[in-house]
Amino acid sequence: MAKTITLEVVTPDRKVLAEEVEYVGAPGINGEFGVLPNHIPFLSALGIGSLYYKKDGKKRYVFVAGGFAEVSPTKVTVLAEVAERAEEIDLERARRAQERAEQRMRQQQEKVDHARVQAALARAMYRMKTRQQAASEGGI
Amino acid sequence: MASLRDIKNKITGVKKTKQITKAMNMVASAKLRGAQNRIERFRPYADKFYDILVDLASRVEPGVHPLLAKREVVETIGIVLVTSDKGLCGSFNANLCNAALRLAKQKEAEGKTVKFICIGKKGRDFIRKTSYEIVAQFPEHMNSFDFQLASEAGNLVIEGYLSGLFDEVHIVYGKFVSIVKQEPMAAQILPAQTESAEAVNGPKSEYIFEPSVEGLLAELLPRYVKVQVYRGLLDTSASEHAARMTAMDNATKNCDEMVGSLTLAFNKARQASITTQLMDIVGGAEALKG
Numbered sequence: 146m147a148k149t150i151t152l153e154v155v156t157p158d159r160k161v162l163a164e165e166v167e168y169v170g171a172p173g174i175n176g177e178f179g180v181l182p183n184h185i186p187f188l189s190a191l192g193i194g195s196l197y198y199k200k201d202g203k204k205r206y207v208f209v210a211g212g213f214a215e216v217s218p219t220k221v222t223v224l225a226e227v228a229e230r231a232e233e234i235d236l237e238r239a240r241r242a243q244e245r246a247e248q249r250m251r252q253q254q255e256k257v258d259h260a261r262v263q264a265a266l267a268r269a270m271y272r273m274k275t276r277q278q279a280a281s282e283g284g285i
Numbered sequence: 286m287a288s289l290r291d292i293k294n295k296i297t298g299v300k301k302t303k304q305i306t307k308a309m310n311m312v313a314s315a316k317l318r319g320a321q322n323r324i325e326r327f328r329p330y331a332d333k334f335y336d337i338l339v340d341l342a343s344r345v346e347p348g349v350h351p352l353l354a355k356r357e358v359v360e361t362i363g364i365v366l367v368t369s370d371k372g373l374c375g376s377f378n379a380n381l382c383n384a385a386l387r388l389a390k391q392k393e394a395e396g397k398t399v400k401f402i403c404i405g406k407k408g409r410d411f412i413r414k415t416s417y418e419i420v421a422q423f424p425e426h427m428n429s430f431d432f433q434l435a436s437e438a439g440n441l442v443i444e445g446y447l448s449g450l451f452d453e454v455h456i457v458y459g460k461f462v463s464i465v466k467q468e469p470m471a472a473q474i475l476p477a478q479t480e481s482a483e484a485v486n487g488p489k490s491e492y493i494f495e496p497s498v499e500g501l502l503a504e505l506l507p508r509y510v511k512v513q514v515y516r517g518l519l520d521t522s523a524s525e526h527a528a529r530m531t532a533m534d535n536a537t538k539n540c541d542e543m544v545g546s547l548t549l550a551f552n553k554a555r556q557a558s559i560t561t562q563l564m565d566i567v568g569g570a571e572a573l574k575g
Contacts, residue, residue, distance in 0.1 A: 155330045157432050157515060175495055189495040190504045213504065215337055224334055226432065
């Protein structure tokens, strides 16, 4: 029985990663789910959040937004509109985005599209969280 | 015959033009490489996306999602026309516009109204001169665009479709076949076509879906529209650069040819003038001998 499963993360602009891993944890739209090798075929939409995988006993994090995952016994394919490895995340930019979003929320003007601002805020916060998680486990 | 100086000026002019066309050729080839890379990186995403969508769609009745269902009465057709912003790329834009116009005429002959969404300046300028209505336009974007543009245009298409502004949406774009071959391509975006699925329906692995198949489709279909628009954008942009490369290469060659023939004319004129001068001198000398 195979001990690893292939994880592939693809966005419209590039292939973010393709690796043999031991475990994948993904932010499903109905809550987080974990995938081990020989998982039963499974298809799920993903929320905004951090996806992580274990390789050689080490946890690594990837930020994903607006995607879905297809799981087969030997392979996990994640198609996302945005995906960044933790070490690629620009913390400064995320922080600025968060401030901007929060400011807009406070203004509460008519023309502000709340759903959009909220999504932007969530993205910024999860980006930072992903990065911090990775940092706290010495993954970077 | 033109004077020596006229010809000389013309030669200098043609040489300068040649420098420009050559530079444009090189710029286009550099940009083409970038655009080609982008397509190649995007294709795995698009293909996988399509596979999953087709698989999902084959499990449900088309009526389950409005973007999937064929409308019984089709009155208005939306055409998304993707062209470049700039000219000087041979017949590339003209071909695209004509293909779109043909499609529009054909639909009109079937008694349907046609409305356009134009991405790229050239197509918009062309459609403006026709009697068709332009619902939305995105000029000056082709130079640098990302998924955001496809997202915006895609949302427009979806909203238009759901609100009944369109009953069917097609996209016309320049398919990038190779550096020497680009062809206008028309494809239907909405209602989403997933019929080809039936043929490959073989033994299906049993999936667990989260949320339900319907929920997933509701997530995927809007994104699928954007993916198709994005593909159109990427292809058109690569085709544009390839077409410009070829056009500028031809222009450079033509410049060489012109310089050649002008130099010949210049030399002929020079010889002629020397001959006349000699005749004058000889004639003058003969007269003096008297």
